[in-house]
Amino acid sequence: xxxxxSLRRVQILGFAAMLTxxxxxxxxxxKDVLRVGALLPLSAPGDVETGKKLLRTIELFAEEWNKNAxxxxxxxxxxxxxxxKPQQAATAAERLITQDGVHAIVGAHASSATLAALPxxxxxxxxxxxxxxxxxxxxxxxxxxxxxxxxxNSRVADELARWITEAxxxxxxxxxxxxxxxxxxxxxxxxxxGTQSYKGSIVTQSFEANATDVTPQLxxxxxxxxxxxxxxxxxxxxxxxxxIVQAREVxxxxxxxxxxxxxxxxxxxxxxxxxxxxxGIKYANFSCPKVEPTTVxxxxxxxxxxxxxxxxxxxxxxxxxxxxxxxxxxxxxxxxKPEALVAALAAIDVPGTVSRVKFESGRGVRFHxxxxxxxxxxxxxxxxxxxxxxxxxxx
Amino acid sequence: xxxxxxxxxxxxxxxxxxxxYALMGAGLSLxxxxxRILNFAHGTIFALGAYAYYYMATTILSPWLALFLVVPLxxxxxxxxxxxxxxxxxxxxxxxxxxxxxxxxxxxxVAIEKGIILTQxxxxxxxxxxxxxxxxxxxxxxxxxxxxxxxGAAVLVGLLALVVRFTSIGRVWRAMAQNxxxxxxVGIDRQRSAWLAFAVASALATAAGAFLAPLLLxxxxxxxxxxxxxxxxxxxxxxxxxxxxxxGGLTLGLVEAxxxxxxxxxxxxxxxxxxxxxxxxxxxxxxxxERVRNx
Numbered sequence: 001x002x003x004x005x006s007l008r009r010v011q012i013l014g015f016a017a018m019l020t021x022x023x024x025x026x027x028x029x030x031k032d033v034l035r036v037g038a039l040l041p042l043s044a045p046g047d048v049e050t051g052k053k054l055l056r057t058i059e060l061f062a063e064e065w066n067k068n069a070x071x072x073x074x075x076x077x078x079x080x081x082x083x084x085k086p087q088q089a090a091t092a093a094e095r096l097i098t099q100d101g102v103h104a105i106v107g108a109h110a111s112s113a114t115l116a117a118l119p120x121x122x123x124x125x126x127x128x129x130x131x132x133x134x135x136x137x138x139x140x141x142x143x144x145x146x147x148x149x150x151x152x153n154s155r156v157a158d159e160l161a162r163w164i165t166e167a168x169x170x171x172x173x174x175x176x177x178x179x180x181x182x183x184x185x186x187x188x189x190x191x192x193x194g195t196q197s198y199k200g201s202i203v204t205q206s207f208e209a210n211a212t213d214v215t216p217q218l219x220x221x222x223x224x225x226x227x228x229x230x231x232x233x234x235x236x237x238x239x240x241x242x243x244i245v246q247a248r249e250v251x252x253x254x255x256x257x258x259x260x261x262x263x264x265x266x267x268x269x270x271x272x273x274x275x276x277x278x279x280g281i282k283y284a285n286f287s288c289p290k291v292e293p294t295t296v297x298x299x300x301x302x303x304x305x306x307x308x309x310x311x312x313x314x315x316x317x318x319x320x321x322x323x324x325x326x327x328x329x330x331x332x333x334x335x336x337k338p339e340a341l342v343a344a345l346a347a348i349d350v351p352g353t354v355s356r357v358k359f360e361s362g363r364g365v366r367f368h369x370x371x372x373x374x375x376x377x378x379x380x381x382x383x384x385x386x387x388x389x390x391x392x393x394x395x
Numbered sequence: 396x397x398x399x400x401x402x403x404x405x406x407x408x409x410x411x412x413x414x415x416y417a418l419m420g421a422g423l424s425l426x427x428x429x430x431r432i433l434n435f436a437h438g439t440i441f442a443l444g445a446y447a448y449y450y451m452a453t454t455i456l457s458p459w460l461a462l463f464l465v466v467p468l469x470x471x472x473x474x475x476x477x478x479x480x481x482x483x484x485x486x487x488x489x490x491x492x493x494x495x496x497x498x499x500x501x502x503x504x505v506a507i508e509k510g511i512i513l514t515q516x517x518x519x520x521x522x523x524x525x526x527x528x529x530x531x532x533x534x535x536x537x538x539x540x541x542x543x544x545x546x547g548a549a550v551l552v553g554l555l556a557l558v559v560r561f562t563s564i565g566r567v568w569r570a571m572a573q574n575x576x577x578x579x580x581v582g583i584d585r586q587r588s589a590w591l592a593f594a595v596a597s598a599l600a601t602a603a604g605a606f607l608a609p610l611l612l613x614x615x616x617x618x619x620x621x622x623x624x625x626x627x628x629x630x631x632x633x634x635x636x637x638x639x640x641x642x643g644g645l646t647l648g649l650v651e652a653x654x655x656x657x658x659x660x661x662x663x664x665x666x667x668x669x670x671x672x673x674x675x676x677x678x679x680x681x682x683x684x685e686r687v688r689n690x
Contacts, residue, residue, distance in 0.1 A: 044508075044616045048517035178661045206661040210620055212611040215408055216655035223401045238519045238612050245521070245612075249529055251536040273521045273612060 034073035034330045036062075036323065037096030039082045039089055039107030039117060045210070046084035047109060047236050049267060050315060054132075055079050057316045058106060060307060061323040073330045075323070082108050084236070086116035093117040097124045103336040104129065104326045106319065110236060111135035111181040118143050125338045127345055129325050131318035135180040136188065140365040145342045147359050147368040149325060149352070150318040151375065153181070154365060156284055157188035159375040160259070161196040163394040164230065170200035173221040173228030173256070175214065175243055177235040178206045185234040201226055211239045215246050222252040230282075232259045240264055241273040248277035257282060263313040265380055266387040281380050282393060286314045286354055288376035289392045296324075297353040313387065321352040321370075328357075397657060400534040405656035406649065407535060412610075413648020414545035418603040419621060420628030420640030421552050422596030425559075428572040428635030430485055430589035435500040436476070437600050438622025439507040444469055444601025445608040445617060446515060449522040458523050458609075462547070465605040466598045473597025476503065477590045485589040504622070511615040522608040544606035551602055552641055555595070559637060564591055572635060627667050631674045633681025642682050646670065 038058055041051035055077075062075040078100045082089040089108045096102045097120065105121060105128040108114040114133040121128040122143045130138055131150040139148050164172060174189060176182030186204050193202060203224040205217035221228055231252065233243045240261050247253045260283045264270060271278060287293075293301065300320055304312045329344035330336050346368065349358040355372035362369075378390040397405075419441060426432050434440075444465050451461035480499050484492045526539035559565040567588045570578040579585050603621070611617065628647055632639025647667060654666035674681060 043512060044517045044614055049519075208661055208663055211663065212617070212620055213412065216405060216652055217660045219401060219404055219408075219656060220397070220660065223397060238614055241519060241521070242612055249536065249538045251529070251531075269518060269520075273519060275521070 031066075031074040032072060032336070033076050034104070034327065034336050035076050035078060035100065035102045036326055037093075037100060037102035037105040037107075038077055038079045039092055039096075039105060039109070039113065040079055041084040041109050041113075042079070042081035043083050045238075046082060049269060050109065050132075050236075051081075053313075054109065054315060054319050056308060057304075057319045058323050060303070061320055061327075064303065065323075065327055071327075071331060072334065073327065073336065075327055078102055082110075082113045084108075084110040084113050086112045089113035090116040090120055093120040093128075097121075097126050102126070103330070103338070104341055106131065106322045106326065108133065109315075110179065111138065111184065112179050114138050115141075115180055118146060121145055125342070127326070127329075127338060127341045129322040129345070131322040132315045133181070135184045136365045137180065137184070139367050139369045142363075142367050145338065147325065147345050147370075149321045149357055149370045150315075151286060151373050152365055152369065153184045153188040154192065155371075155373070156262075156375060157185060157192035158195070160232065160284060160377070161189065161192035161198055163377050164193075164200075165196045165198050167394070169229050171224075171226040171228045171230075172200060172202045173224065173231035174202065174204045175217055175221065175231055175233050175235075176204065176206050177209055177211075177239065179209055181236065182206060182234045185232070189232070201228075203228060207235075207239060212242070213246070214239055214243050215250055218243065218247050218250045218252050222250055222256070228256050230257045230259055233261055235261055241270075244274045244281065245277045253277065254280065259283060259377070262286075263315055265378075266313045266390075271384050276383055278380070279383050282377055283379075285376055285378045285390070286373055287312075287317060287387075288374050289378075289390065290376070290395075291354075291374045294351055294353060294355065296351045300353050317353040321354070321357050324350060324352055325357050402653075402657070403533070404535045404537075405652045407537060408541070408656075409649035409652025410645055411537070411541040411545040411648070412607075412652070413645035414548040415603050415606050415644075416624055416628055416648050417641040417644025418548040418551055418599050418606070419625045420632060420644045421555060421637050422599035422603075423625045424629045424632065424635055424637055424640040425555065425568070425599075426592050426596040427629065428637075429568045429592035430571070430585075431575075432481060432484060432496055432589070432593065433500070433626075434593070434596065435497065435622065436504040436507060437596070437625055438618030438620075439504045439511075440469065440472060440476075440597050440600040440618070441604040441621040441625075442511065442613070442615065442618035443472060443507065444604025445522070445613040446511060446520075446604075447601065448605035448608045449520055449613060452523050458525050462525065462602075462605050465601050466551075469598035469601025470594045472601065473594035474590065476597070477593040481589075481593065482586060485586055504618070508615050508618070515615070517615055519612045519614045521612050524609045538610065540609040544610065547606050548603065551599060552637070555599070555637060564588070568592060623664075624667070627671050629681070630671050631681060633683040636681065636683040639681050639683030646682070 041047045062077050065075045080092040109132050111133040127145045130148045134153045136153050174186050176186050207214050262284050265281050265283050328350045329341050329348050333340040333344035359368045360366045377394040379393045448461050448465050452458040483489050484496045489495050524540050525543045529536045529538050571588050628643035632643025650666050650670050651663050655663050
């Protein structure tokens with residue numbers, strides 16, 4: 001009887017030991033989790049094509065990051081759809097923080113959506129790293145937990161104003177969507193042109209975000225006196241393609257050149273949408289053929305091309321860098337608490353895809369803004385040309 | 396101040412697009428006149444027409460053949476929607492048919508849009524042109540597709556008017572519009588006439604989608620603005636009046652084009668709302684309000 005009791009005790013102890021080992025061993029190797037929420041346009045009327053590409057980018061980042069055993073944190077992505085709508089973005093940010101328990105947020109895509117999410121992240125102190133919203137207000141509002149790795153309207157406007165001044169262009173048209181991004185670009189460009197002592201004319205036209213026809217605006221640009229030599233199209237909506245198509249319809253192009261919204265001509269459906277109307281299209285870009293890619297950028301290019309069917313574009317680079325910033329900040333802070341992450345992000349300085357990822361601590365738009373971003377103007381000469389055939393027009 | 400040529404171009408553009416708007420509005424108006432159904436899914440049926448045209452024209456058919464096939468396809472879509480979903484409204488078996496009608500057509504609109512996203516993706520597409528290029532005359536540049544769209548819309552609305560005026564189904568529709576109870580008493584099949592009106596309205600919506608598809612890029616939500624315009628047109632023209640819808644469509648196209656062309660361009664929808672308010676203020680029944688019971 002005693003022997004049986006002893007045997008039973010041994011069995012129980014053995015079982016307990018197995019349980020302990022079974023639990024403890026994985027725990028010894030398990031990583032802590034860094035949960036990153038992503039605000040993306042994943043359904044219409046948002047820019048779904050880009051949203052899917054950006055989701056692929058951050059998922060790829062998580063896969064690659066999590067392969068490295070030396071990192072303390074495992075990155076997990078929680079993606080949510082904003083449809084590029086402000087109200088949807090604010091609700092999504094609230095849900096990510098309060099229900100999904102994310103430690104940091106990347107996004108949103110459209111400026112209006114990002115600006116709507118700012119009060120939410122300000123209230124909870126959760127860090128938000130933005131990559132593709134150009135409105136100056138994203139950083140100039142001075143929200144302590146908000147950072148931007150991508151470009152901003154006034155910077156791009158400065159570069160474009162330098163280009164038109166050096167190219168001796170004397171009449172400019174701007175066709176912009178009536179959003180924070182589009183109207184912000186008009187304002188920023190006028191300021192930049194003034195700073196560059198540009199003496200020529202600037203004619204502006206805007207259209208509603210849901211516009212399905214921009215011919216009246218294009219006719220007014222065509223008939224402006226003097227007629228614009230170059231028209232900047234500042235839009236991320238379906239109308240950006242419509243503008244190029246209808247510019248040809250009303251006879252604005254080819255006499256007047258179109259400078260499209262940044263990476264649109266590099267998107268895979270660009271030529272399907274605009275066809276011959278896109279010939280000779282120019283666009284501002286941050287992946288400049290005359291600028292050597294960084295080591296991280298070159299490695300990323302190889303990875304991207306081996307894992308996806310299409311080449312990377314500027315937004316992809318910027319979103320990769322936003323994930324780099326957050327993941328490295330968590331490693332350096334050894335914590336995923338919001339205040340620790342924000343402090344680490346403010347001090348971060350790591351190599352990125354187009355330049356080092358570090359944020360300025362200045363005032364205004366440079367607050368928590370990455371500033372080392374190359375800008376150039378590219379041109380696609382022929383119908384069907386892809387990004388690798390782009391000619392750098394400036395600088 | 397824009398030149399006379401520029402103003403003329405805005406007028407021509409407004410009338411051309413207004414013609415296709417009229418096609419949208421005529422279907423909605425016919426349907427309401429005959430069956431008192433306000434179809435909130437009319438815009439998504441318009442989107443289905445645009446997508447159907449795109450896929451037929453880019454795969455197996457020529458754009459022209461695709462255009463001709465879109466009309467019977469719209470008729471079939473309308474029939475498939477009407478019989479299972481909308482017969483309770485016209486059968487008179489519901490206590491609150493209007494509530495049911497609103498909920499079911501809105502749900503249908505959402506379901507169709509999500510269905511497009513799930514099956515076709517959410518990317519923007521550009522359907523092929525019917526006739527490439529622009530017509531240049533008297534200093535005006537007009538895309539050939541706009542002219543084709545206008546002519547096609549005029550032909551279809553004209554055919555609809557002939558059907559309403561001279562055929563037996565037209566007489567049935569007019570009877571239903573004037574006195575539904577009286578029409579049923581004399582043996583008119585209310586279900587059948589409402590089905591035909593719904594199917595014809597759907598055919599007109601898909602045709603409008605196909606006509607506008609080469610001009611406007613298509614995406615799943617393209618029907619949203621179409622339905623808003625459709626309802627604006629029947630408010631302006633008068634509920635239930637096909638001719639009112641024609642006038643409403645042309646007026647709306649003209650006001651939008653002149654408003655965006657001559658005044659502030661970013662207020663296209665505001666011009667539409669302002670026009671609706673003016674009509675409601677001065678002609679509450681719409682421009683053809685007196686004929687509201689006559690189809």
